[in-house]
Amino acid sequence: DSDKGGSPLTLVKVPVPSQEQAIVADLINCLSGVDGHHIVAVPLEDPYARREFRFAVGMDKSLKELASKVLELASLYSTVVRFVEQKTEFHFGRVNNSLAAAMDEYIIDYLAFVAQNESQLHSGNFGIQKLVFNCESMTQLFRILAHTSQTVNNNDARGGRVLTLLHQITLSMAGDKSARDICFNLTQKASKRYLESLDEWLLKGVINDPFDEFMVEDNQVETEGELSTENCDGYWEKRYTIRKDRVPLFIADFAEKILRTGKYLNVMQQCGKRIYSPQKSRTEYTLHGGKCEEVIEEAYQFSSKMLLELLLHDYDLIGRLKWMKKFFLLEQGDFVSRCMDLCDETLRKPVMDLEPTRLDFLFGLVLRTSNVDTLYLEDLHTTLITCSLPDQIRKIVYVSNTDNSFQSEELEDKELTGYESFAFSADVKWPLSLVINSHDHSRYQMIFRHLFFIKYVERSLCQVWNSNKVARRFSPRESPLYRPAFSLRQRMLNFVRDLEYYMTSEVIEPNWHIFMEKMKKVSSVDDVLTYHTDFIDQCQRECMLMVLELLQPLRELLDCIMDFCKFILCTELRGEESEESWTSFSGEVEKHSKKFHSLLFQFLDLVGSLERDTAHARLLLRMDFNSFYNTQRKGLQNVSELSTTG
């Protein structure tokens, strides 16, 4: 495309027929991109501007009108040629390159068309009217091309974005079949390389993207060597990401699926399995995405299935989950009690005074002396979590809900004991961490901490029971005096055991059973992820670890029981008490009993107020199966009414 400029030769006093012949020749020159004698291009202001022409002085007015019609085509051609010349440069990326190449084919047709007109002119009998007529259909075509190139230019688009624009233009041309065909052709050709890259990603997990156009981006920074040692928590989340602005519109709905397909392939390659999809079908641009969808779906199914097989067979996913359950959900009973026996002294200390290595050491002793099979034992460690359980829930639940109501001041500033902060941590290695991710891991930890603390409370109550055995030797006159204390202890024990039974046998076991049944029929990795999250979610919710409103009263109740235990264990039971110490003892017991009951009633009310169909209803039923508390409460109310009225 020339850009000379200069003033056109004058046509003053030239007769109209001569003018016409000269102008037709000039117009043909203009159409081929060079200046004529009487019609000259105006220099461009900016590279994307529309090309304007100047006419010679003295040109006939009607000729001018007709010439303008032809010059519209010349101007459109200029826009397209400039677009093609620019976008064929490397740094505009392969999609732009392809688009330019597709347009170039139309330009060759166009040049042939101009040459045809030229030879017609030479053979004579060729007027401006004929030229205008000849140009009409070509103008239509170039309008579309110029519109397309302007749209791309205006958006400064590249890669996937160009395809999106092209797709939109194609859709907007729905009414005009020939125009739509042109656009469709352009889009198809422009998307060819892009879709080849897409195929490589879908079928091999390879990103072939030399010009930063593709929708998936590899953010690998670490070398492969480091990967095997570091905890790849979140690594795969971050390694491959989708660049939203580069996703072509016609596959935007499947972006997530596309990402995962290639990611799974990469996961398997990282694990030393070279798996490539044998799939024959390739993605192809269609107006309504049908073809792409099928191919993507097929590739996705393949990679998901292969990864699932890898997880199940090579990495013993089920075994791992069972292992998690064994330790985190206290399936291994002897181990827990042994742990409490050996580590009791250590765990009673405040968490700040604990030595983690010593605890680890003791824990190793526990593992070796209990009846645990040694599978994966090296991956199990002890850890001390320095924030209390409610705080941990607050952090996880509220932060994950992105609820801004969470504030750090809300955290309790309480000194924790070893028992309260003790937890396991499991080294879940890649690729199993895909299923047991850090979020799930900390939820396992929360359930563990809760269960472990309840176990501790039960253990303390049992110790109380043990120490109370001395009362047997007391004289028949003395022993009835302890009855309120002992019966309170029994009630507490019942409560704790019911709570435990509820959590283990009514929540964890049935949910686990359901989960395992589902896992037998699982067909893709995503299903595994969903089922597992469902399982742990359900456990967390039904163990009352989801909402603090429910957990807080329960913790208070447990704390109250612990206080009672401490009190009893501190007081030495003797056969003969002085009247004075006796009164203080029974007064203390009375206080504990009152506190326990009021908290218990509150808790029961709270559980009762929840929806009936939830598992909590079962808890209520278990806690008060013989309506003991119900009647008792009525009695108490009567008493208090009596006392207030009296």
Added chain:
Amino acid sequence: SAVCRNLESRYSQHDLIREVIFAFNGIGGSVFKDDCGDGTFRISQKLEGSLRQHASHLAEIGTLNFKIRKIIDSVPHIGAPYCLTALVSAIRDQLHEFSRLITNLEAQLRQSSRESPMSLLQIRIITHQPKCHLQWLATVANECKDKKGGALLSTLHMLVQHGDPKVREWLTPLLTAASAPFYSILSEWLERGTLKDPHMEFFISADNETIVNNFWQRKYSLRESMRPSFISQAQANMVLTTGKSVAFLTQCCGKVPKDFKIPGLQEAIENCSDKLWEVDGALQVCIEVAHRDFSKEALVVMMQDGKLALHLQAMRRYMLLGSGDFIKSLMECAAEELNKKAGNLMTHTLTPKLETAIRSTNAQYEDEDVLNRLDVKLLYMCNEEYGWDIFSLQYCIDGPIAMIFPPEVKVKYLSLFNALWRAKRMEWLLSNMWRSQAISARELRKMTEIGPLIRELSVLISEMNQFMRQMQYYLLFECVECQWSLLQAAINQAASLDDIIQAHSKFLDNILKSCFLDEESQHLTLILRHIYNYILDVCKLEAEFDKLINTEFQRRKDLEKRYEQLEEASMYGITKDDEEKEKYALKRFSNAITKIQVTLVLNADGYREKVKTFLLALASHPNEDLQFLSLRLDFNEYYKTLDKRLSAPHT
């Protein structure tokens, strides 16, 4: 008028086109003046308006042609890098096609009649694509003229990535042609293990200076600058190891037949064209198979012919003190020699001791080959040192197997031996001391005045004993034994020599790390050395003490005997002189005892202080195993109660 001029120019268009065709070949004329010398044309002022614009557009083609020819002619026919030569000849072929087009144009021009003359516009249409093609060739020539080998292929591969299908069509043959020499170097490397690469175009380089000992790790390396962009690092490494295995098998063992061919490699190379090195392509599969097979074979050669397992086992038994009976016997045999000053020590006096130790223990049933390789080595001498400090065993390895044990590995073994030997000696000394204490205890019970000292001494000795036992357990079991079992597992699973080399060096480094011999644990070694020195001092003290009380005991015994004899003879034997003498002897004895007691207390205090420092350093060490060791050494928290610093949390 303008119209007339236009018609005029049409008549001369025939001549103009002739000149254009000449210009395509880079030859000037009356309109296209080529007097600039750089291939550009100056267009005569005679030509005006549209014709001038068309003409200048067409003249660019000639310029391009000129420039490309200039670049490719500058490449010498002989002696230029292979890939570049191949590329140049491919470009020449494509230019030849263009010449054919010009010839055709000329023929058309001759045939064109006056009724339907050719116009410049027509020529523009005809040359529209060829011009584009020439532009790309010019780009290629420009980009590649100073490059060679892998770098050139990278550039070409990059250019082929262009989105225009036509560009791909034009440039792919160039890439295929240019990569042919590269692939022939590759197949030579894969099938023979030799590098025929005089221009250093390949991504593997050989260092011919390297001695055979370091054949595996040093001789061949990746030349990153020549790695084509279509070959990933992993793939390049795979090629490197495969060729290395082949080279090893041919050069060191003569195992690969002369005319060996990797099945399918040639076909794969021929078919790879622009797809090059796809992750699941035939070439990749082919190389993977070759890699697996050759690695396996090299491994088998190493294991069976080189008896690798046997040598590793020997290393562990003798250099890492795995064979306890032998080490103990050696220590007993050589003790006398080793007590000498380092300067007085001779290898030839120690070798017989080694022989004795071998013959008297289970080591005699060891493989003959292994025993022949076992030797005594005296480390760098310094007159202040004793034989103990410079004594070392050494295990000589030669032949192909030596590449698993290059000099730096041997040094690691030597320093490990030194550390383990030292600890072993301490344990041995302490148990000897304990024994002599136990033996003399009964007799000495009579000397009531030294009771407290004996008690103090034996408390200290058992404290030291406990410490050394735990250290020995840690060193021999937790460090060496655990790492050894990991190494065994790794060797059983190894698929290539590299795996073994890697596992072995990891094995050594881990042991070095847990024996405090790495950079960041030097302070621990120092403290440990102090503790050992205290043990040696106490040992000396004990010997002194032993001698002292033995002479005293003997003296008293003799005295008693004399009394008895005198009594039997019913004589009053004790004179005043005797009494004085006795008094003096007792005083001297008690003085000596006091001196020993003072030294003992000093030593005990110093020792305990050092142990506490050691425990503290261990507890605050980032390595978790060492924190465990600290716990193990002080399991009942004896030292912890002595020192407040130890009870502070360390994490």
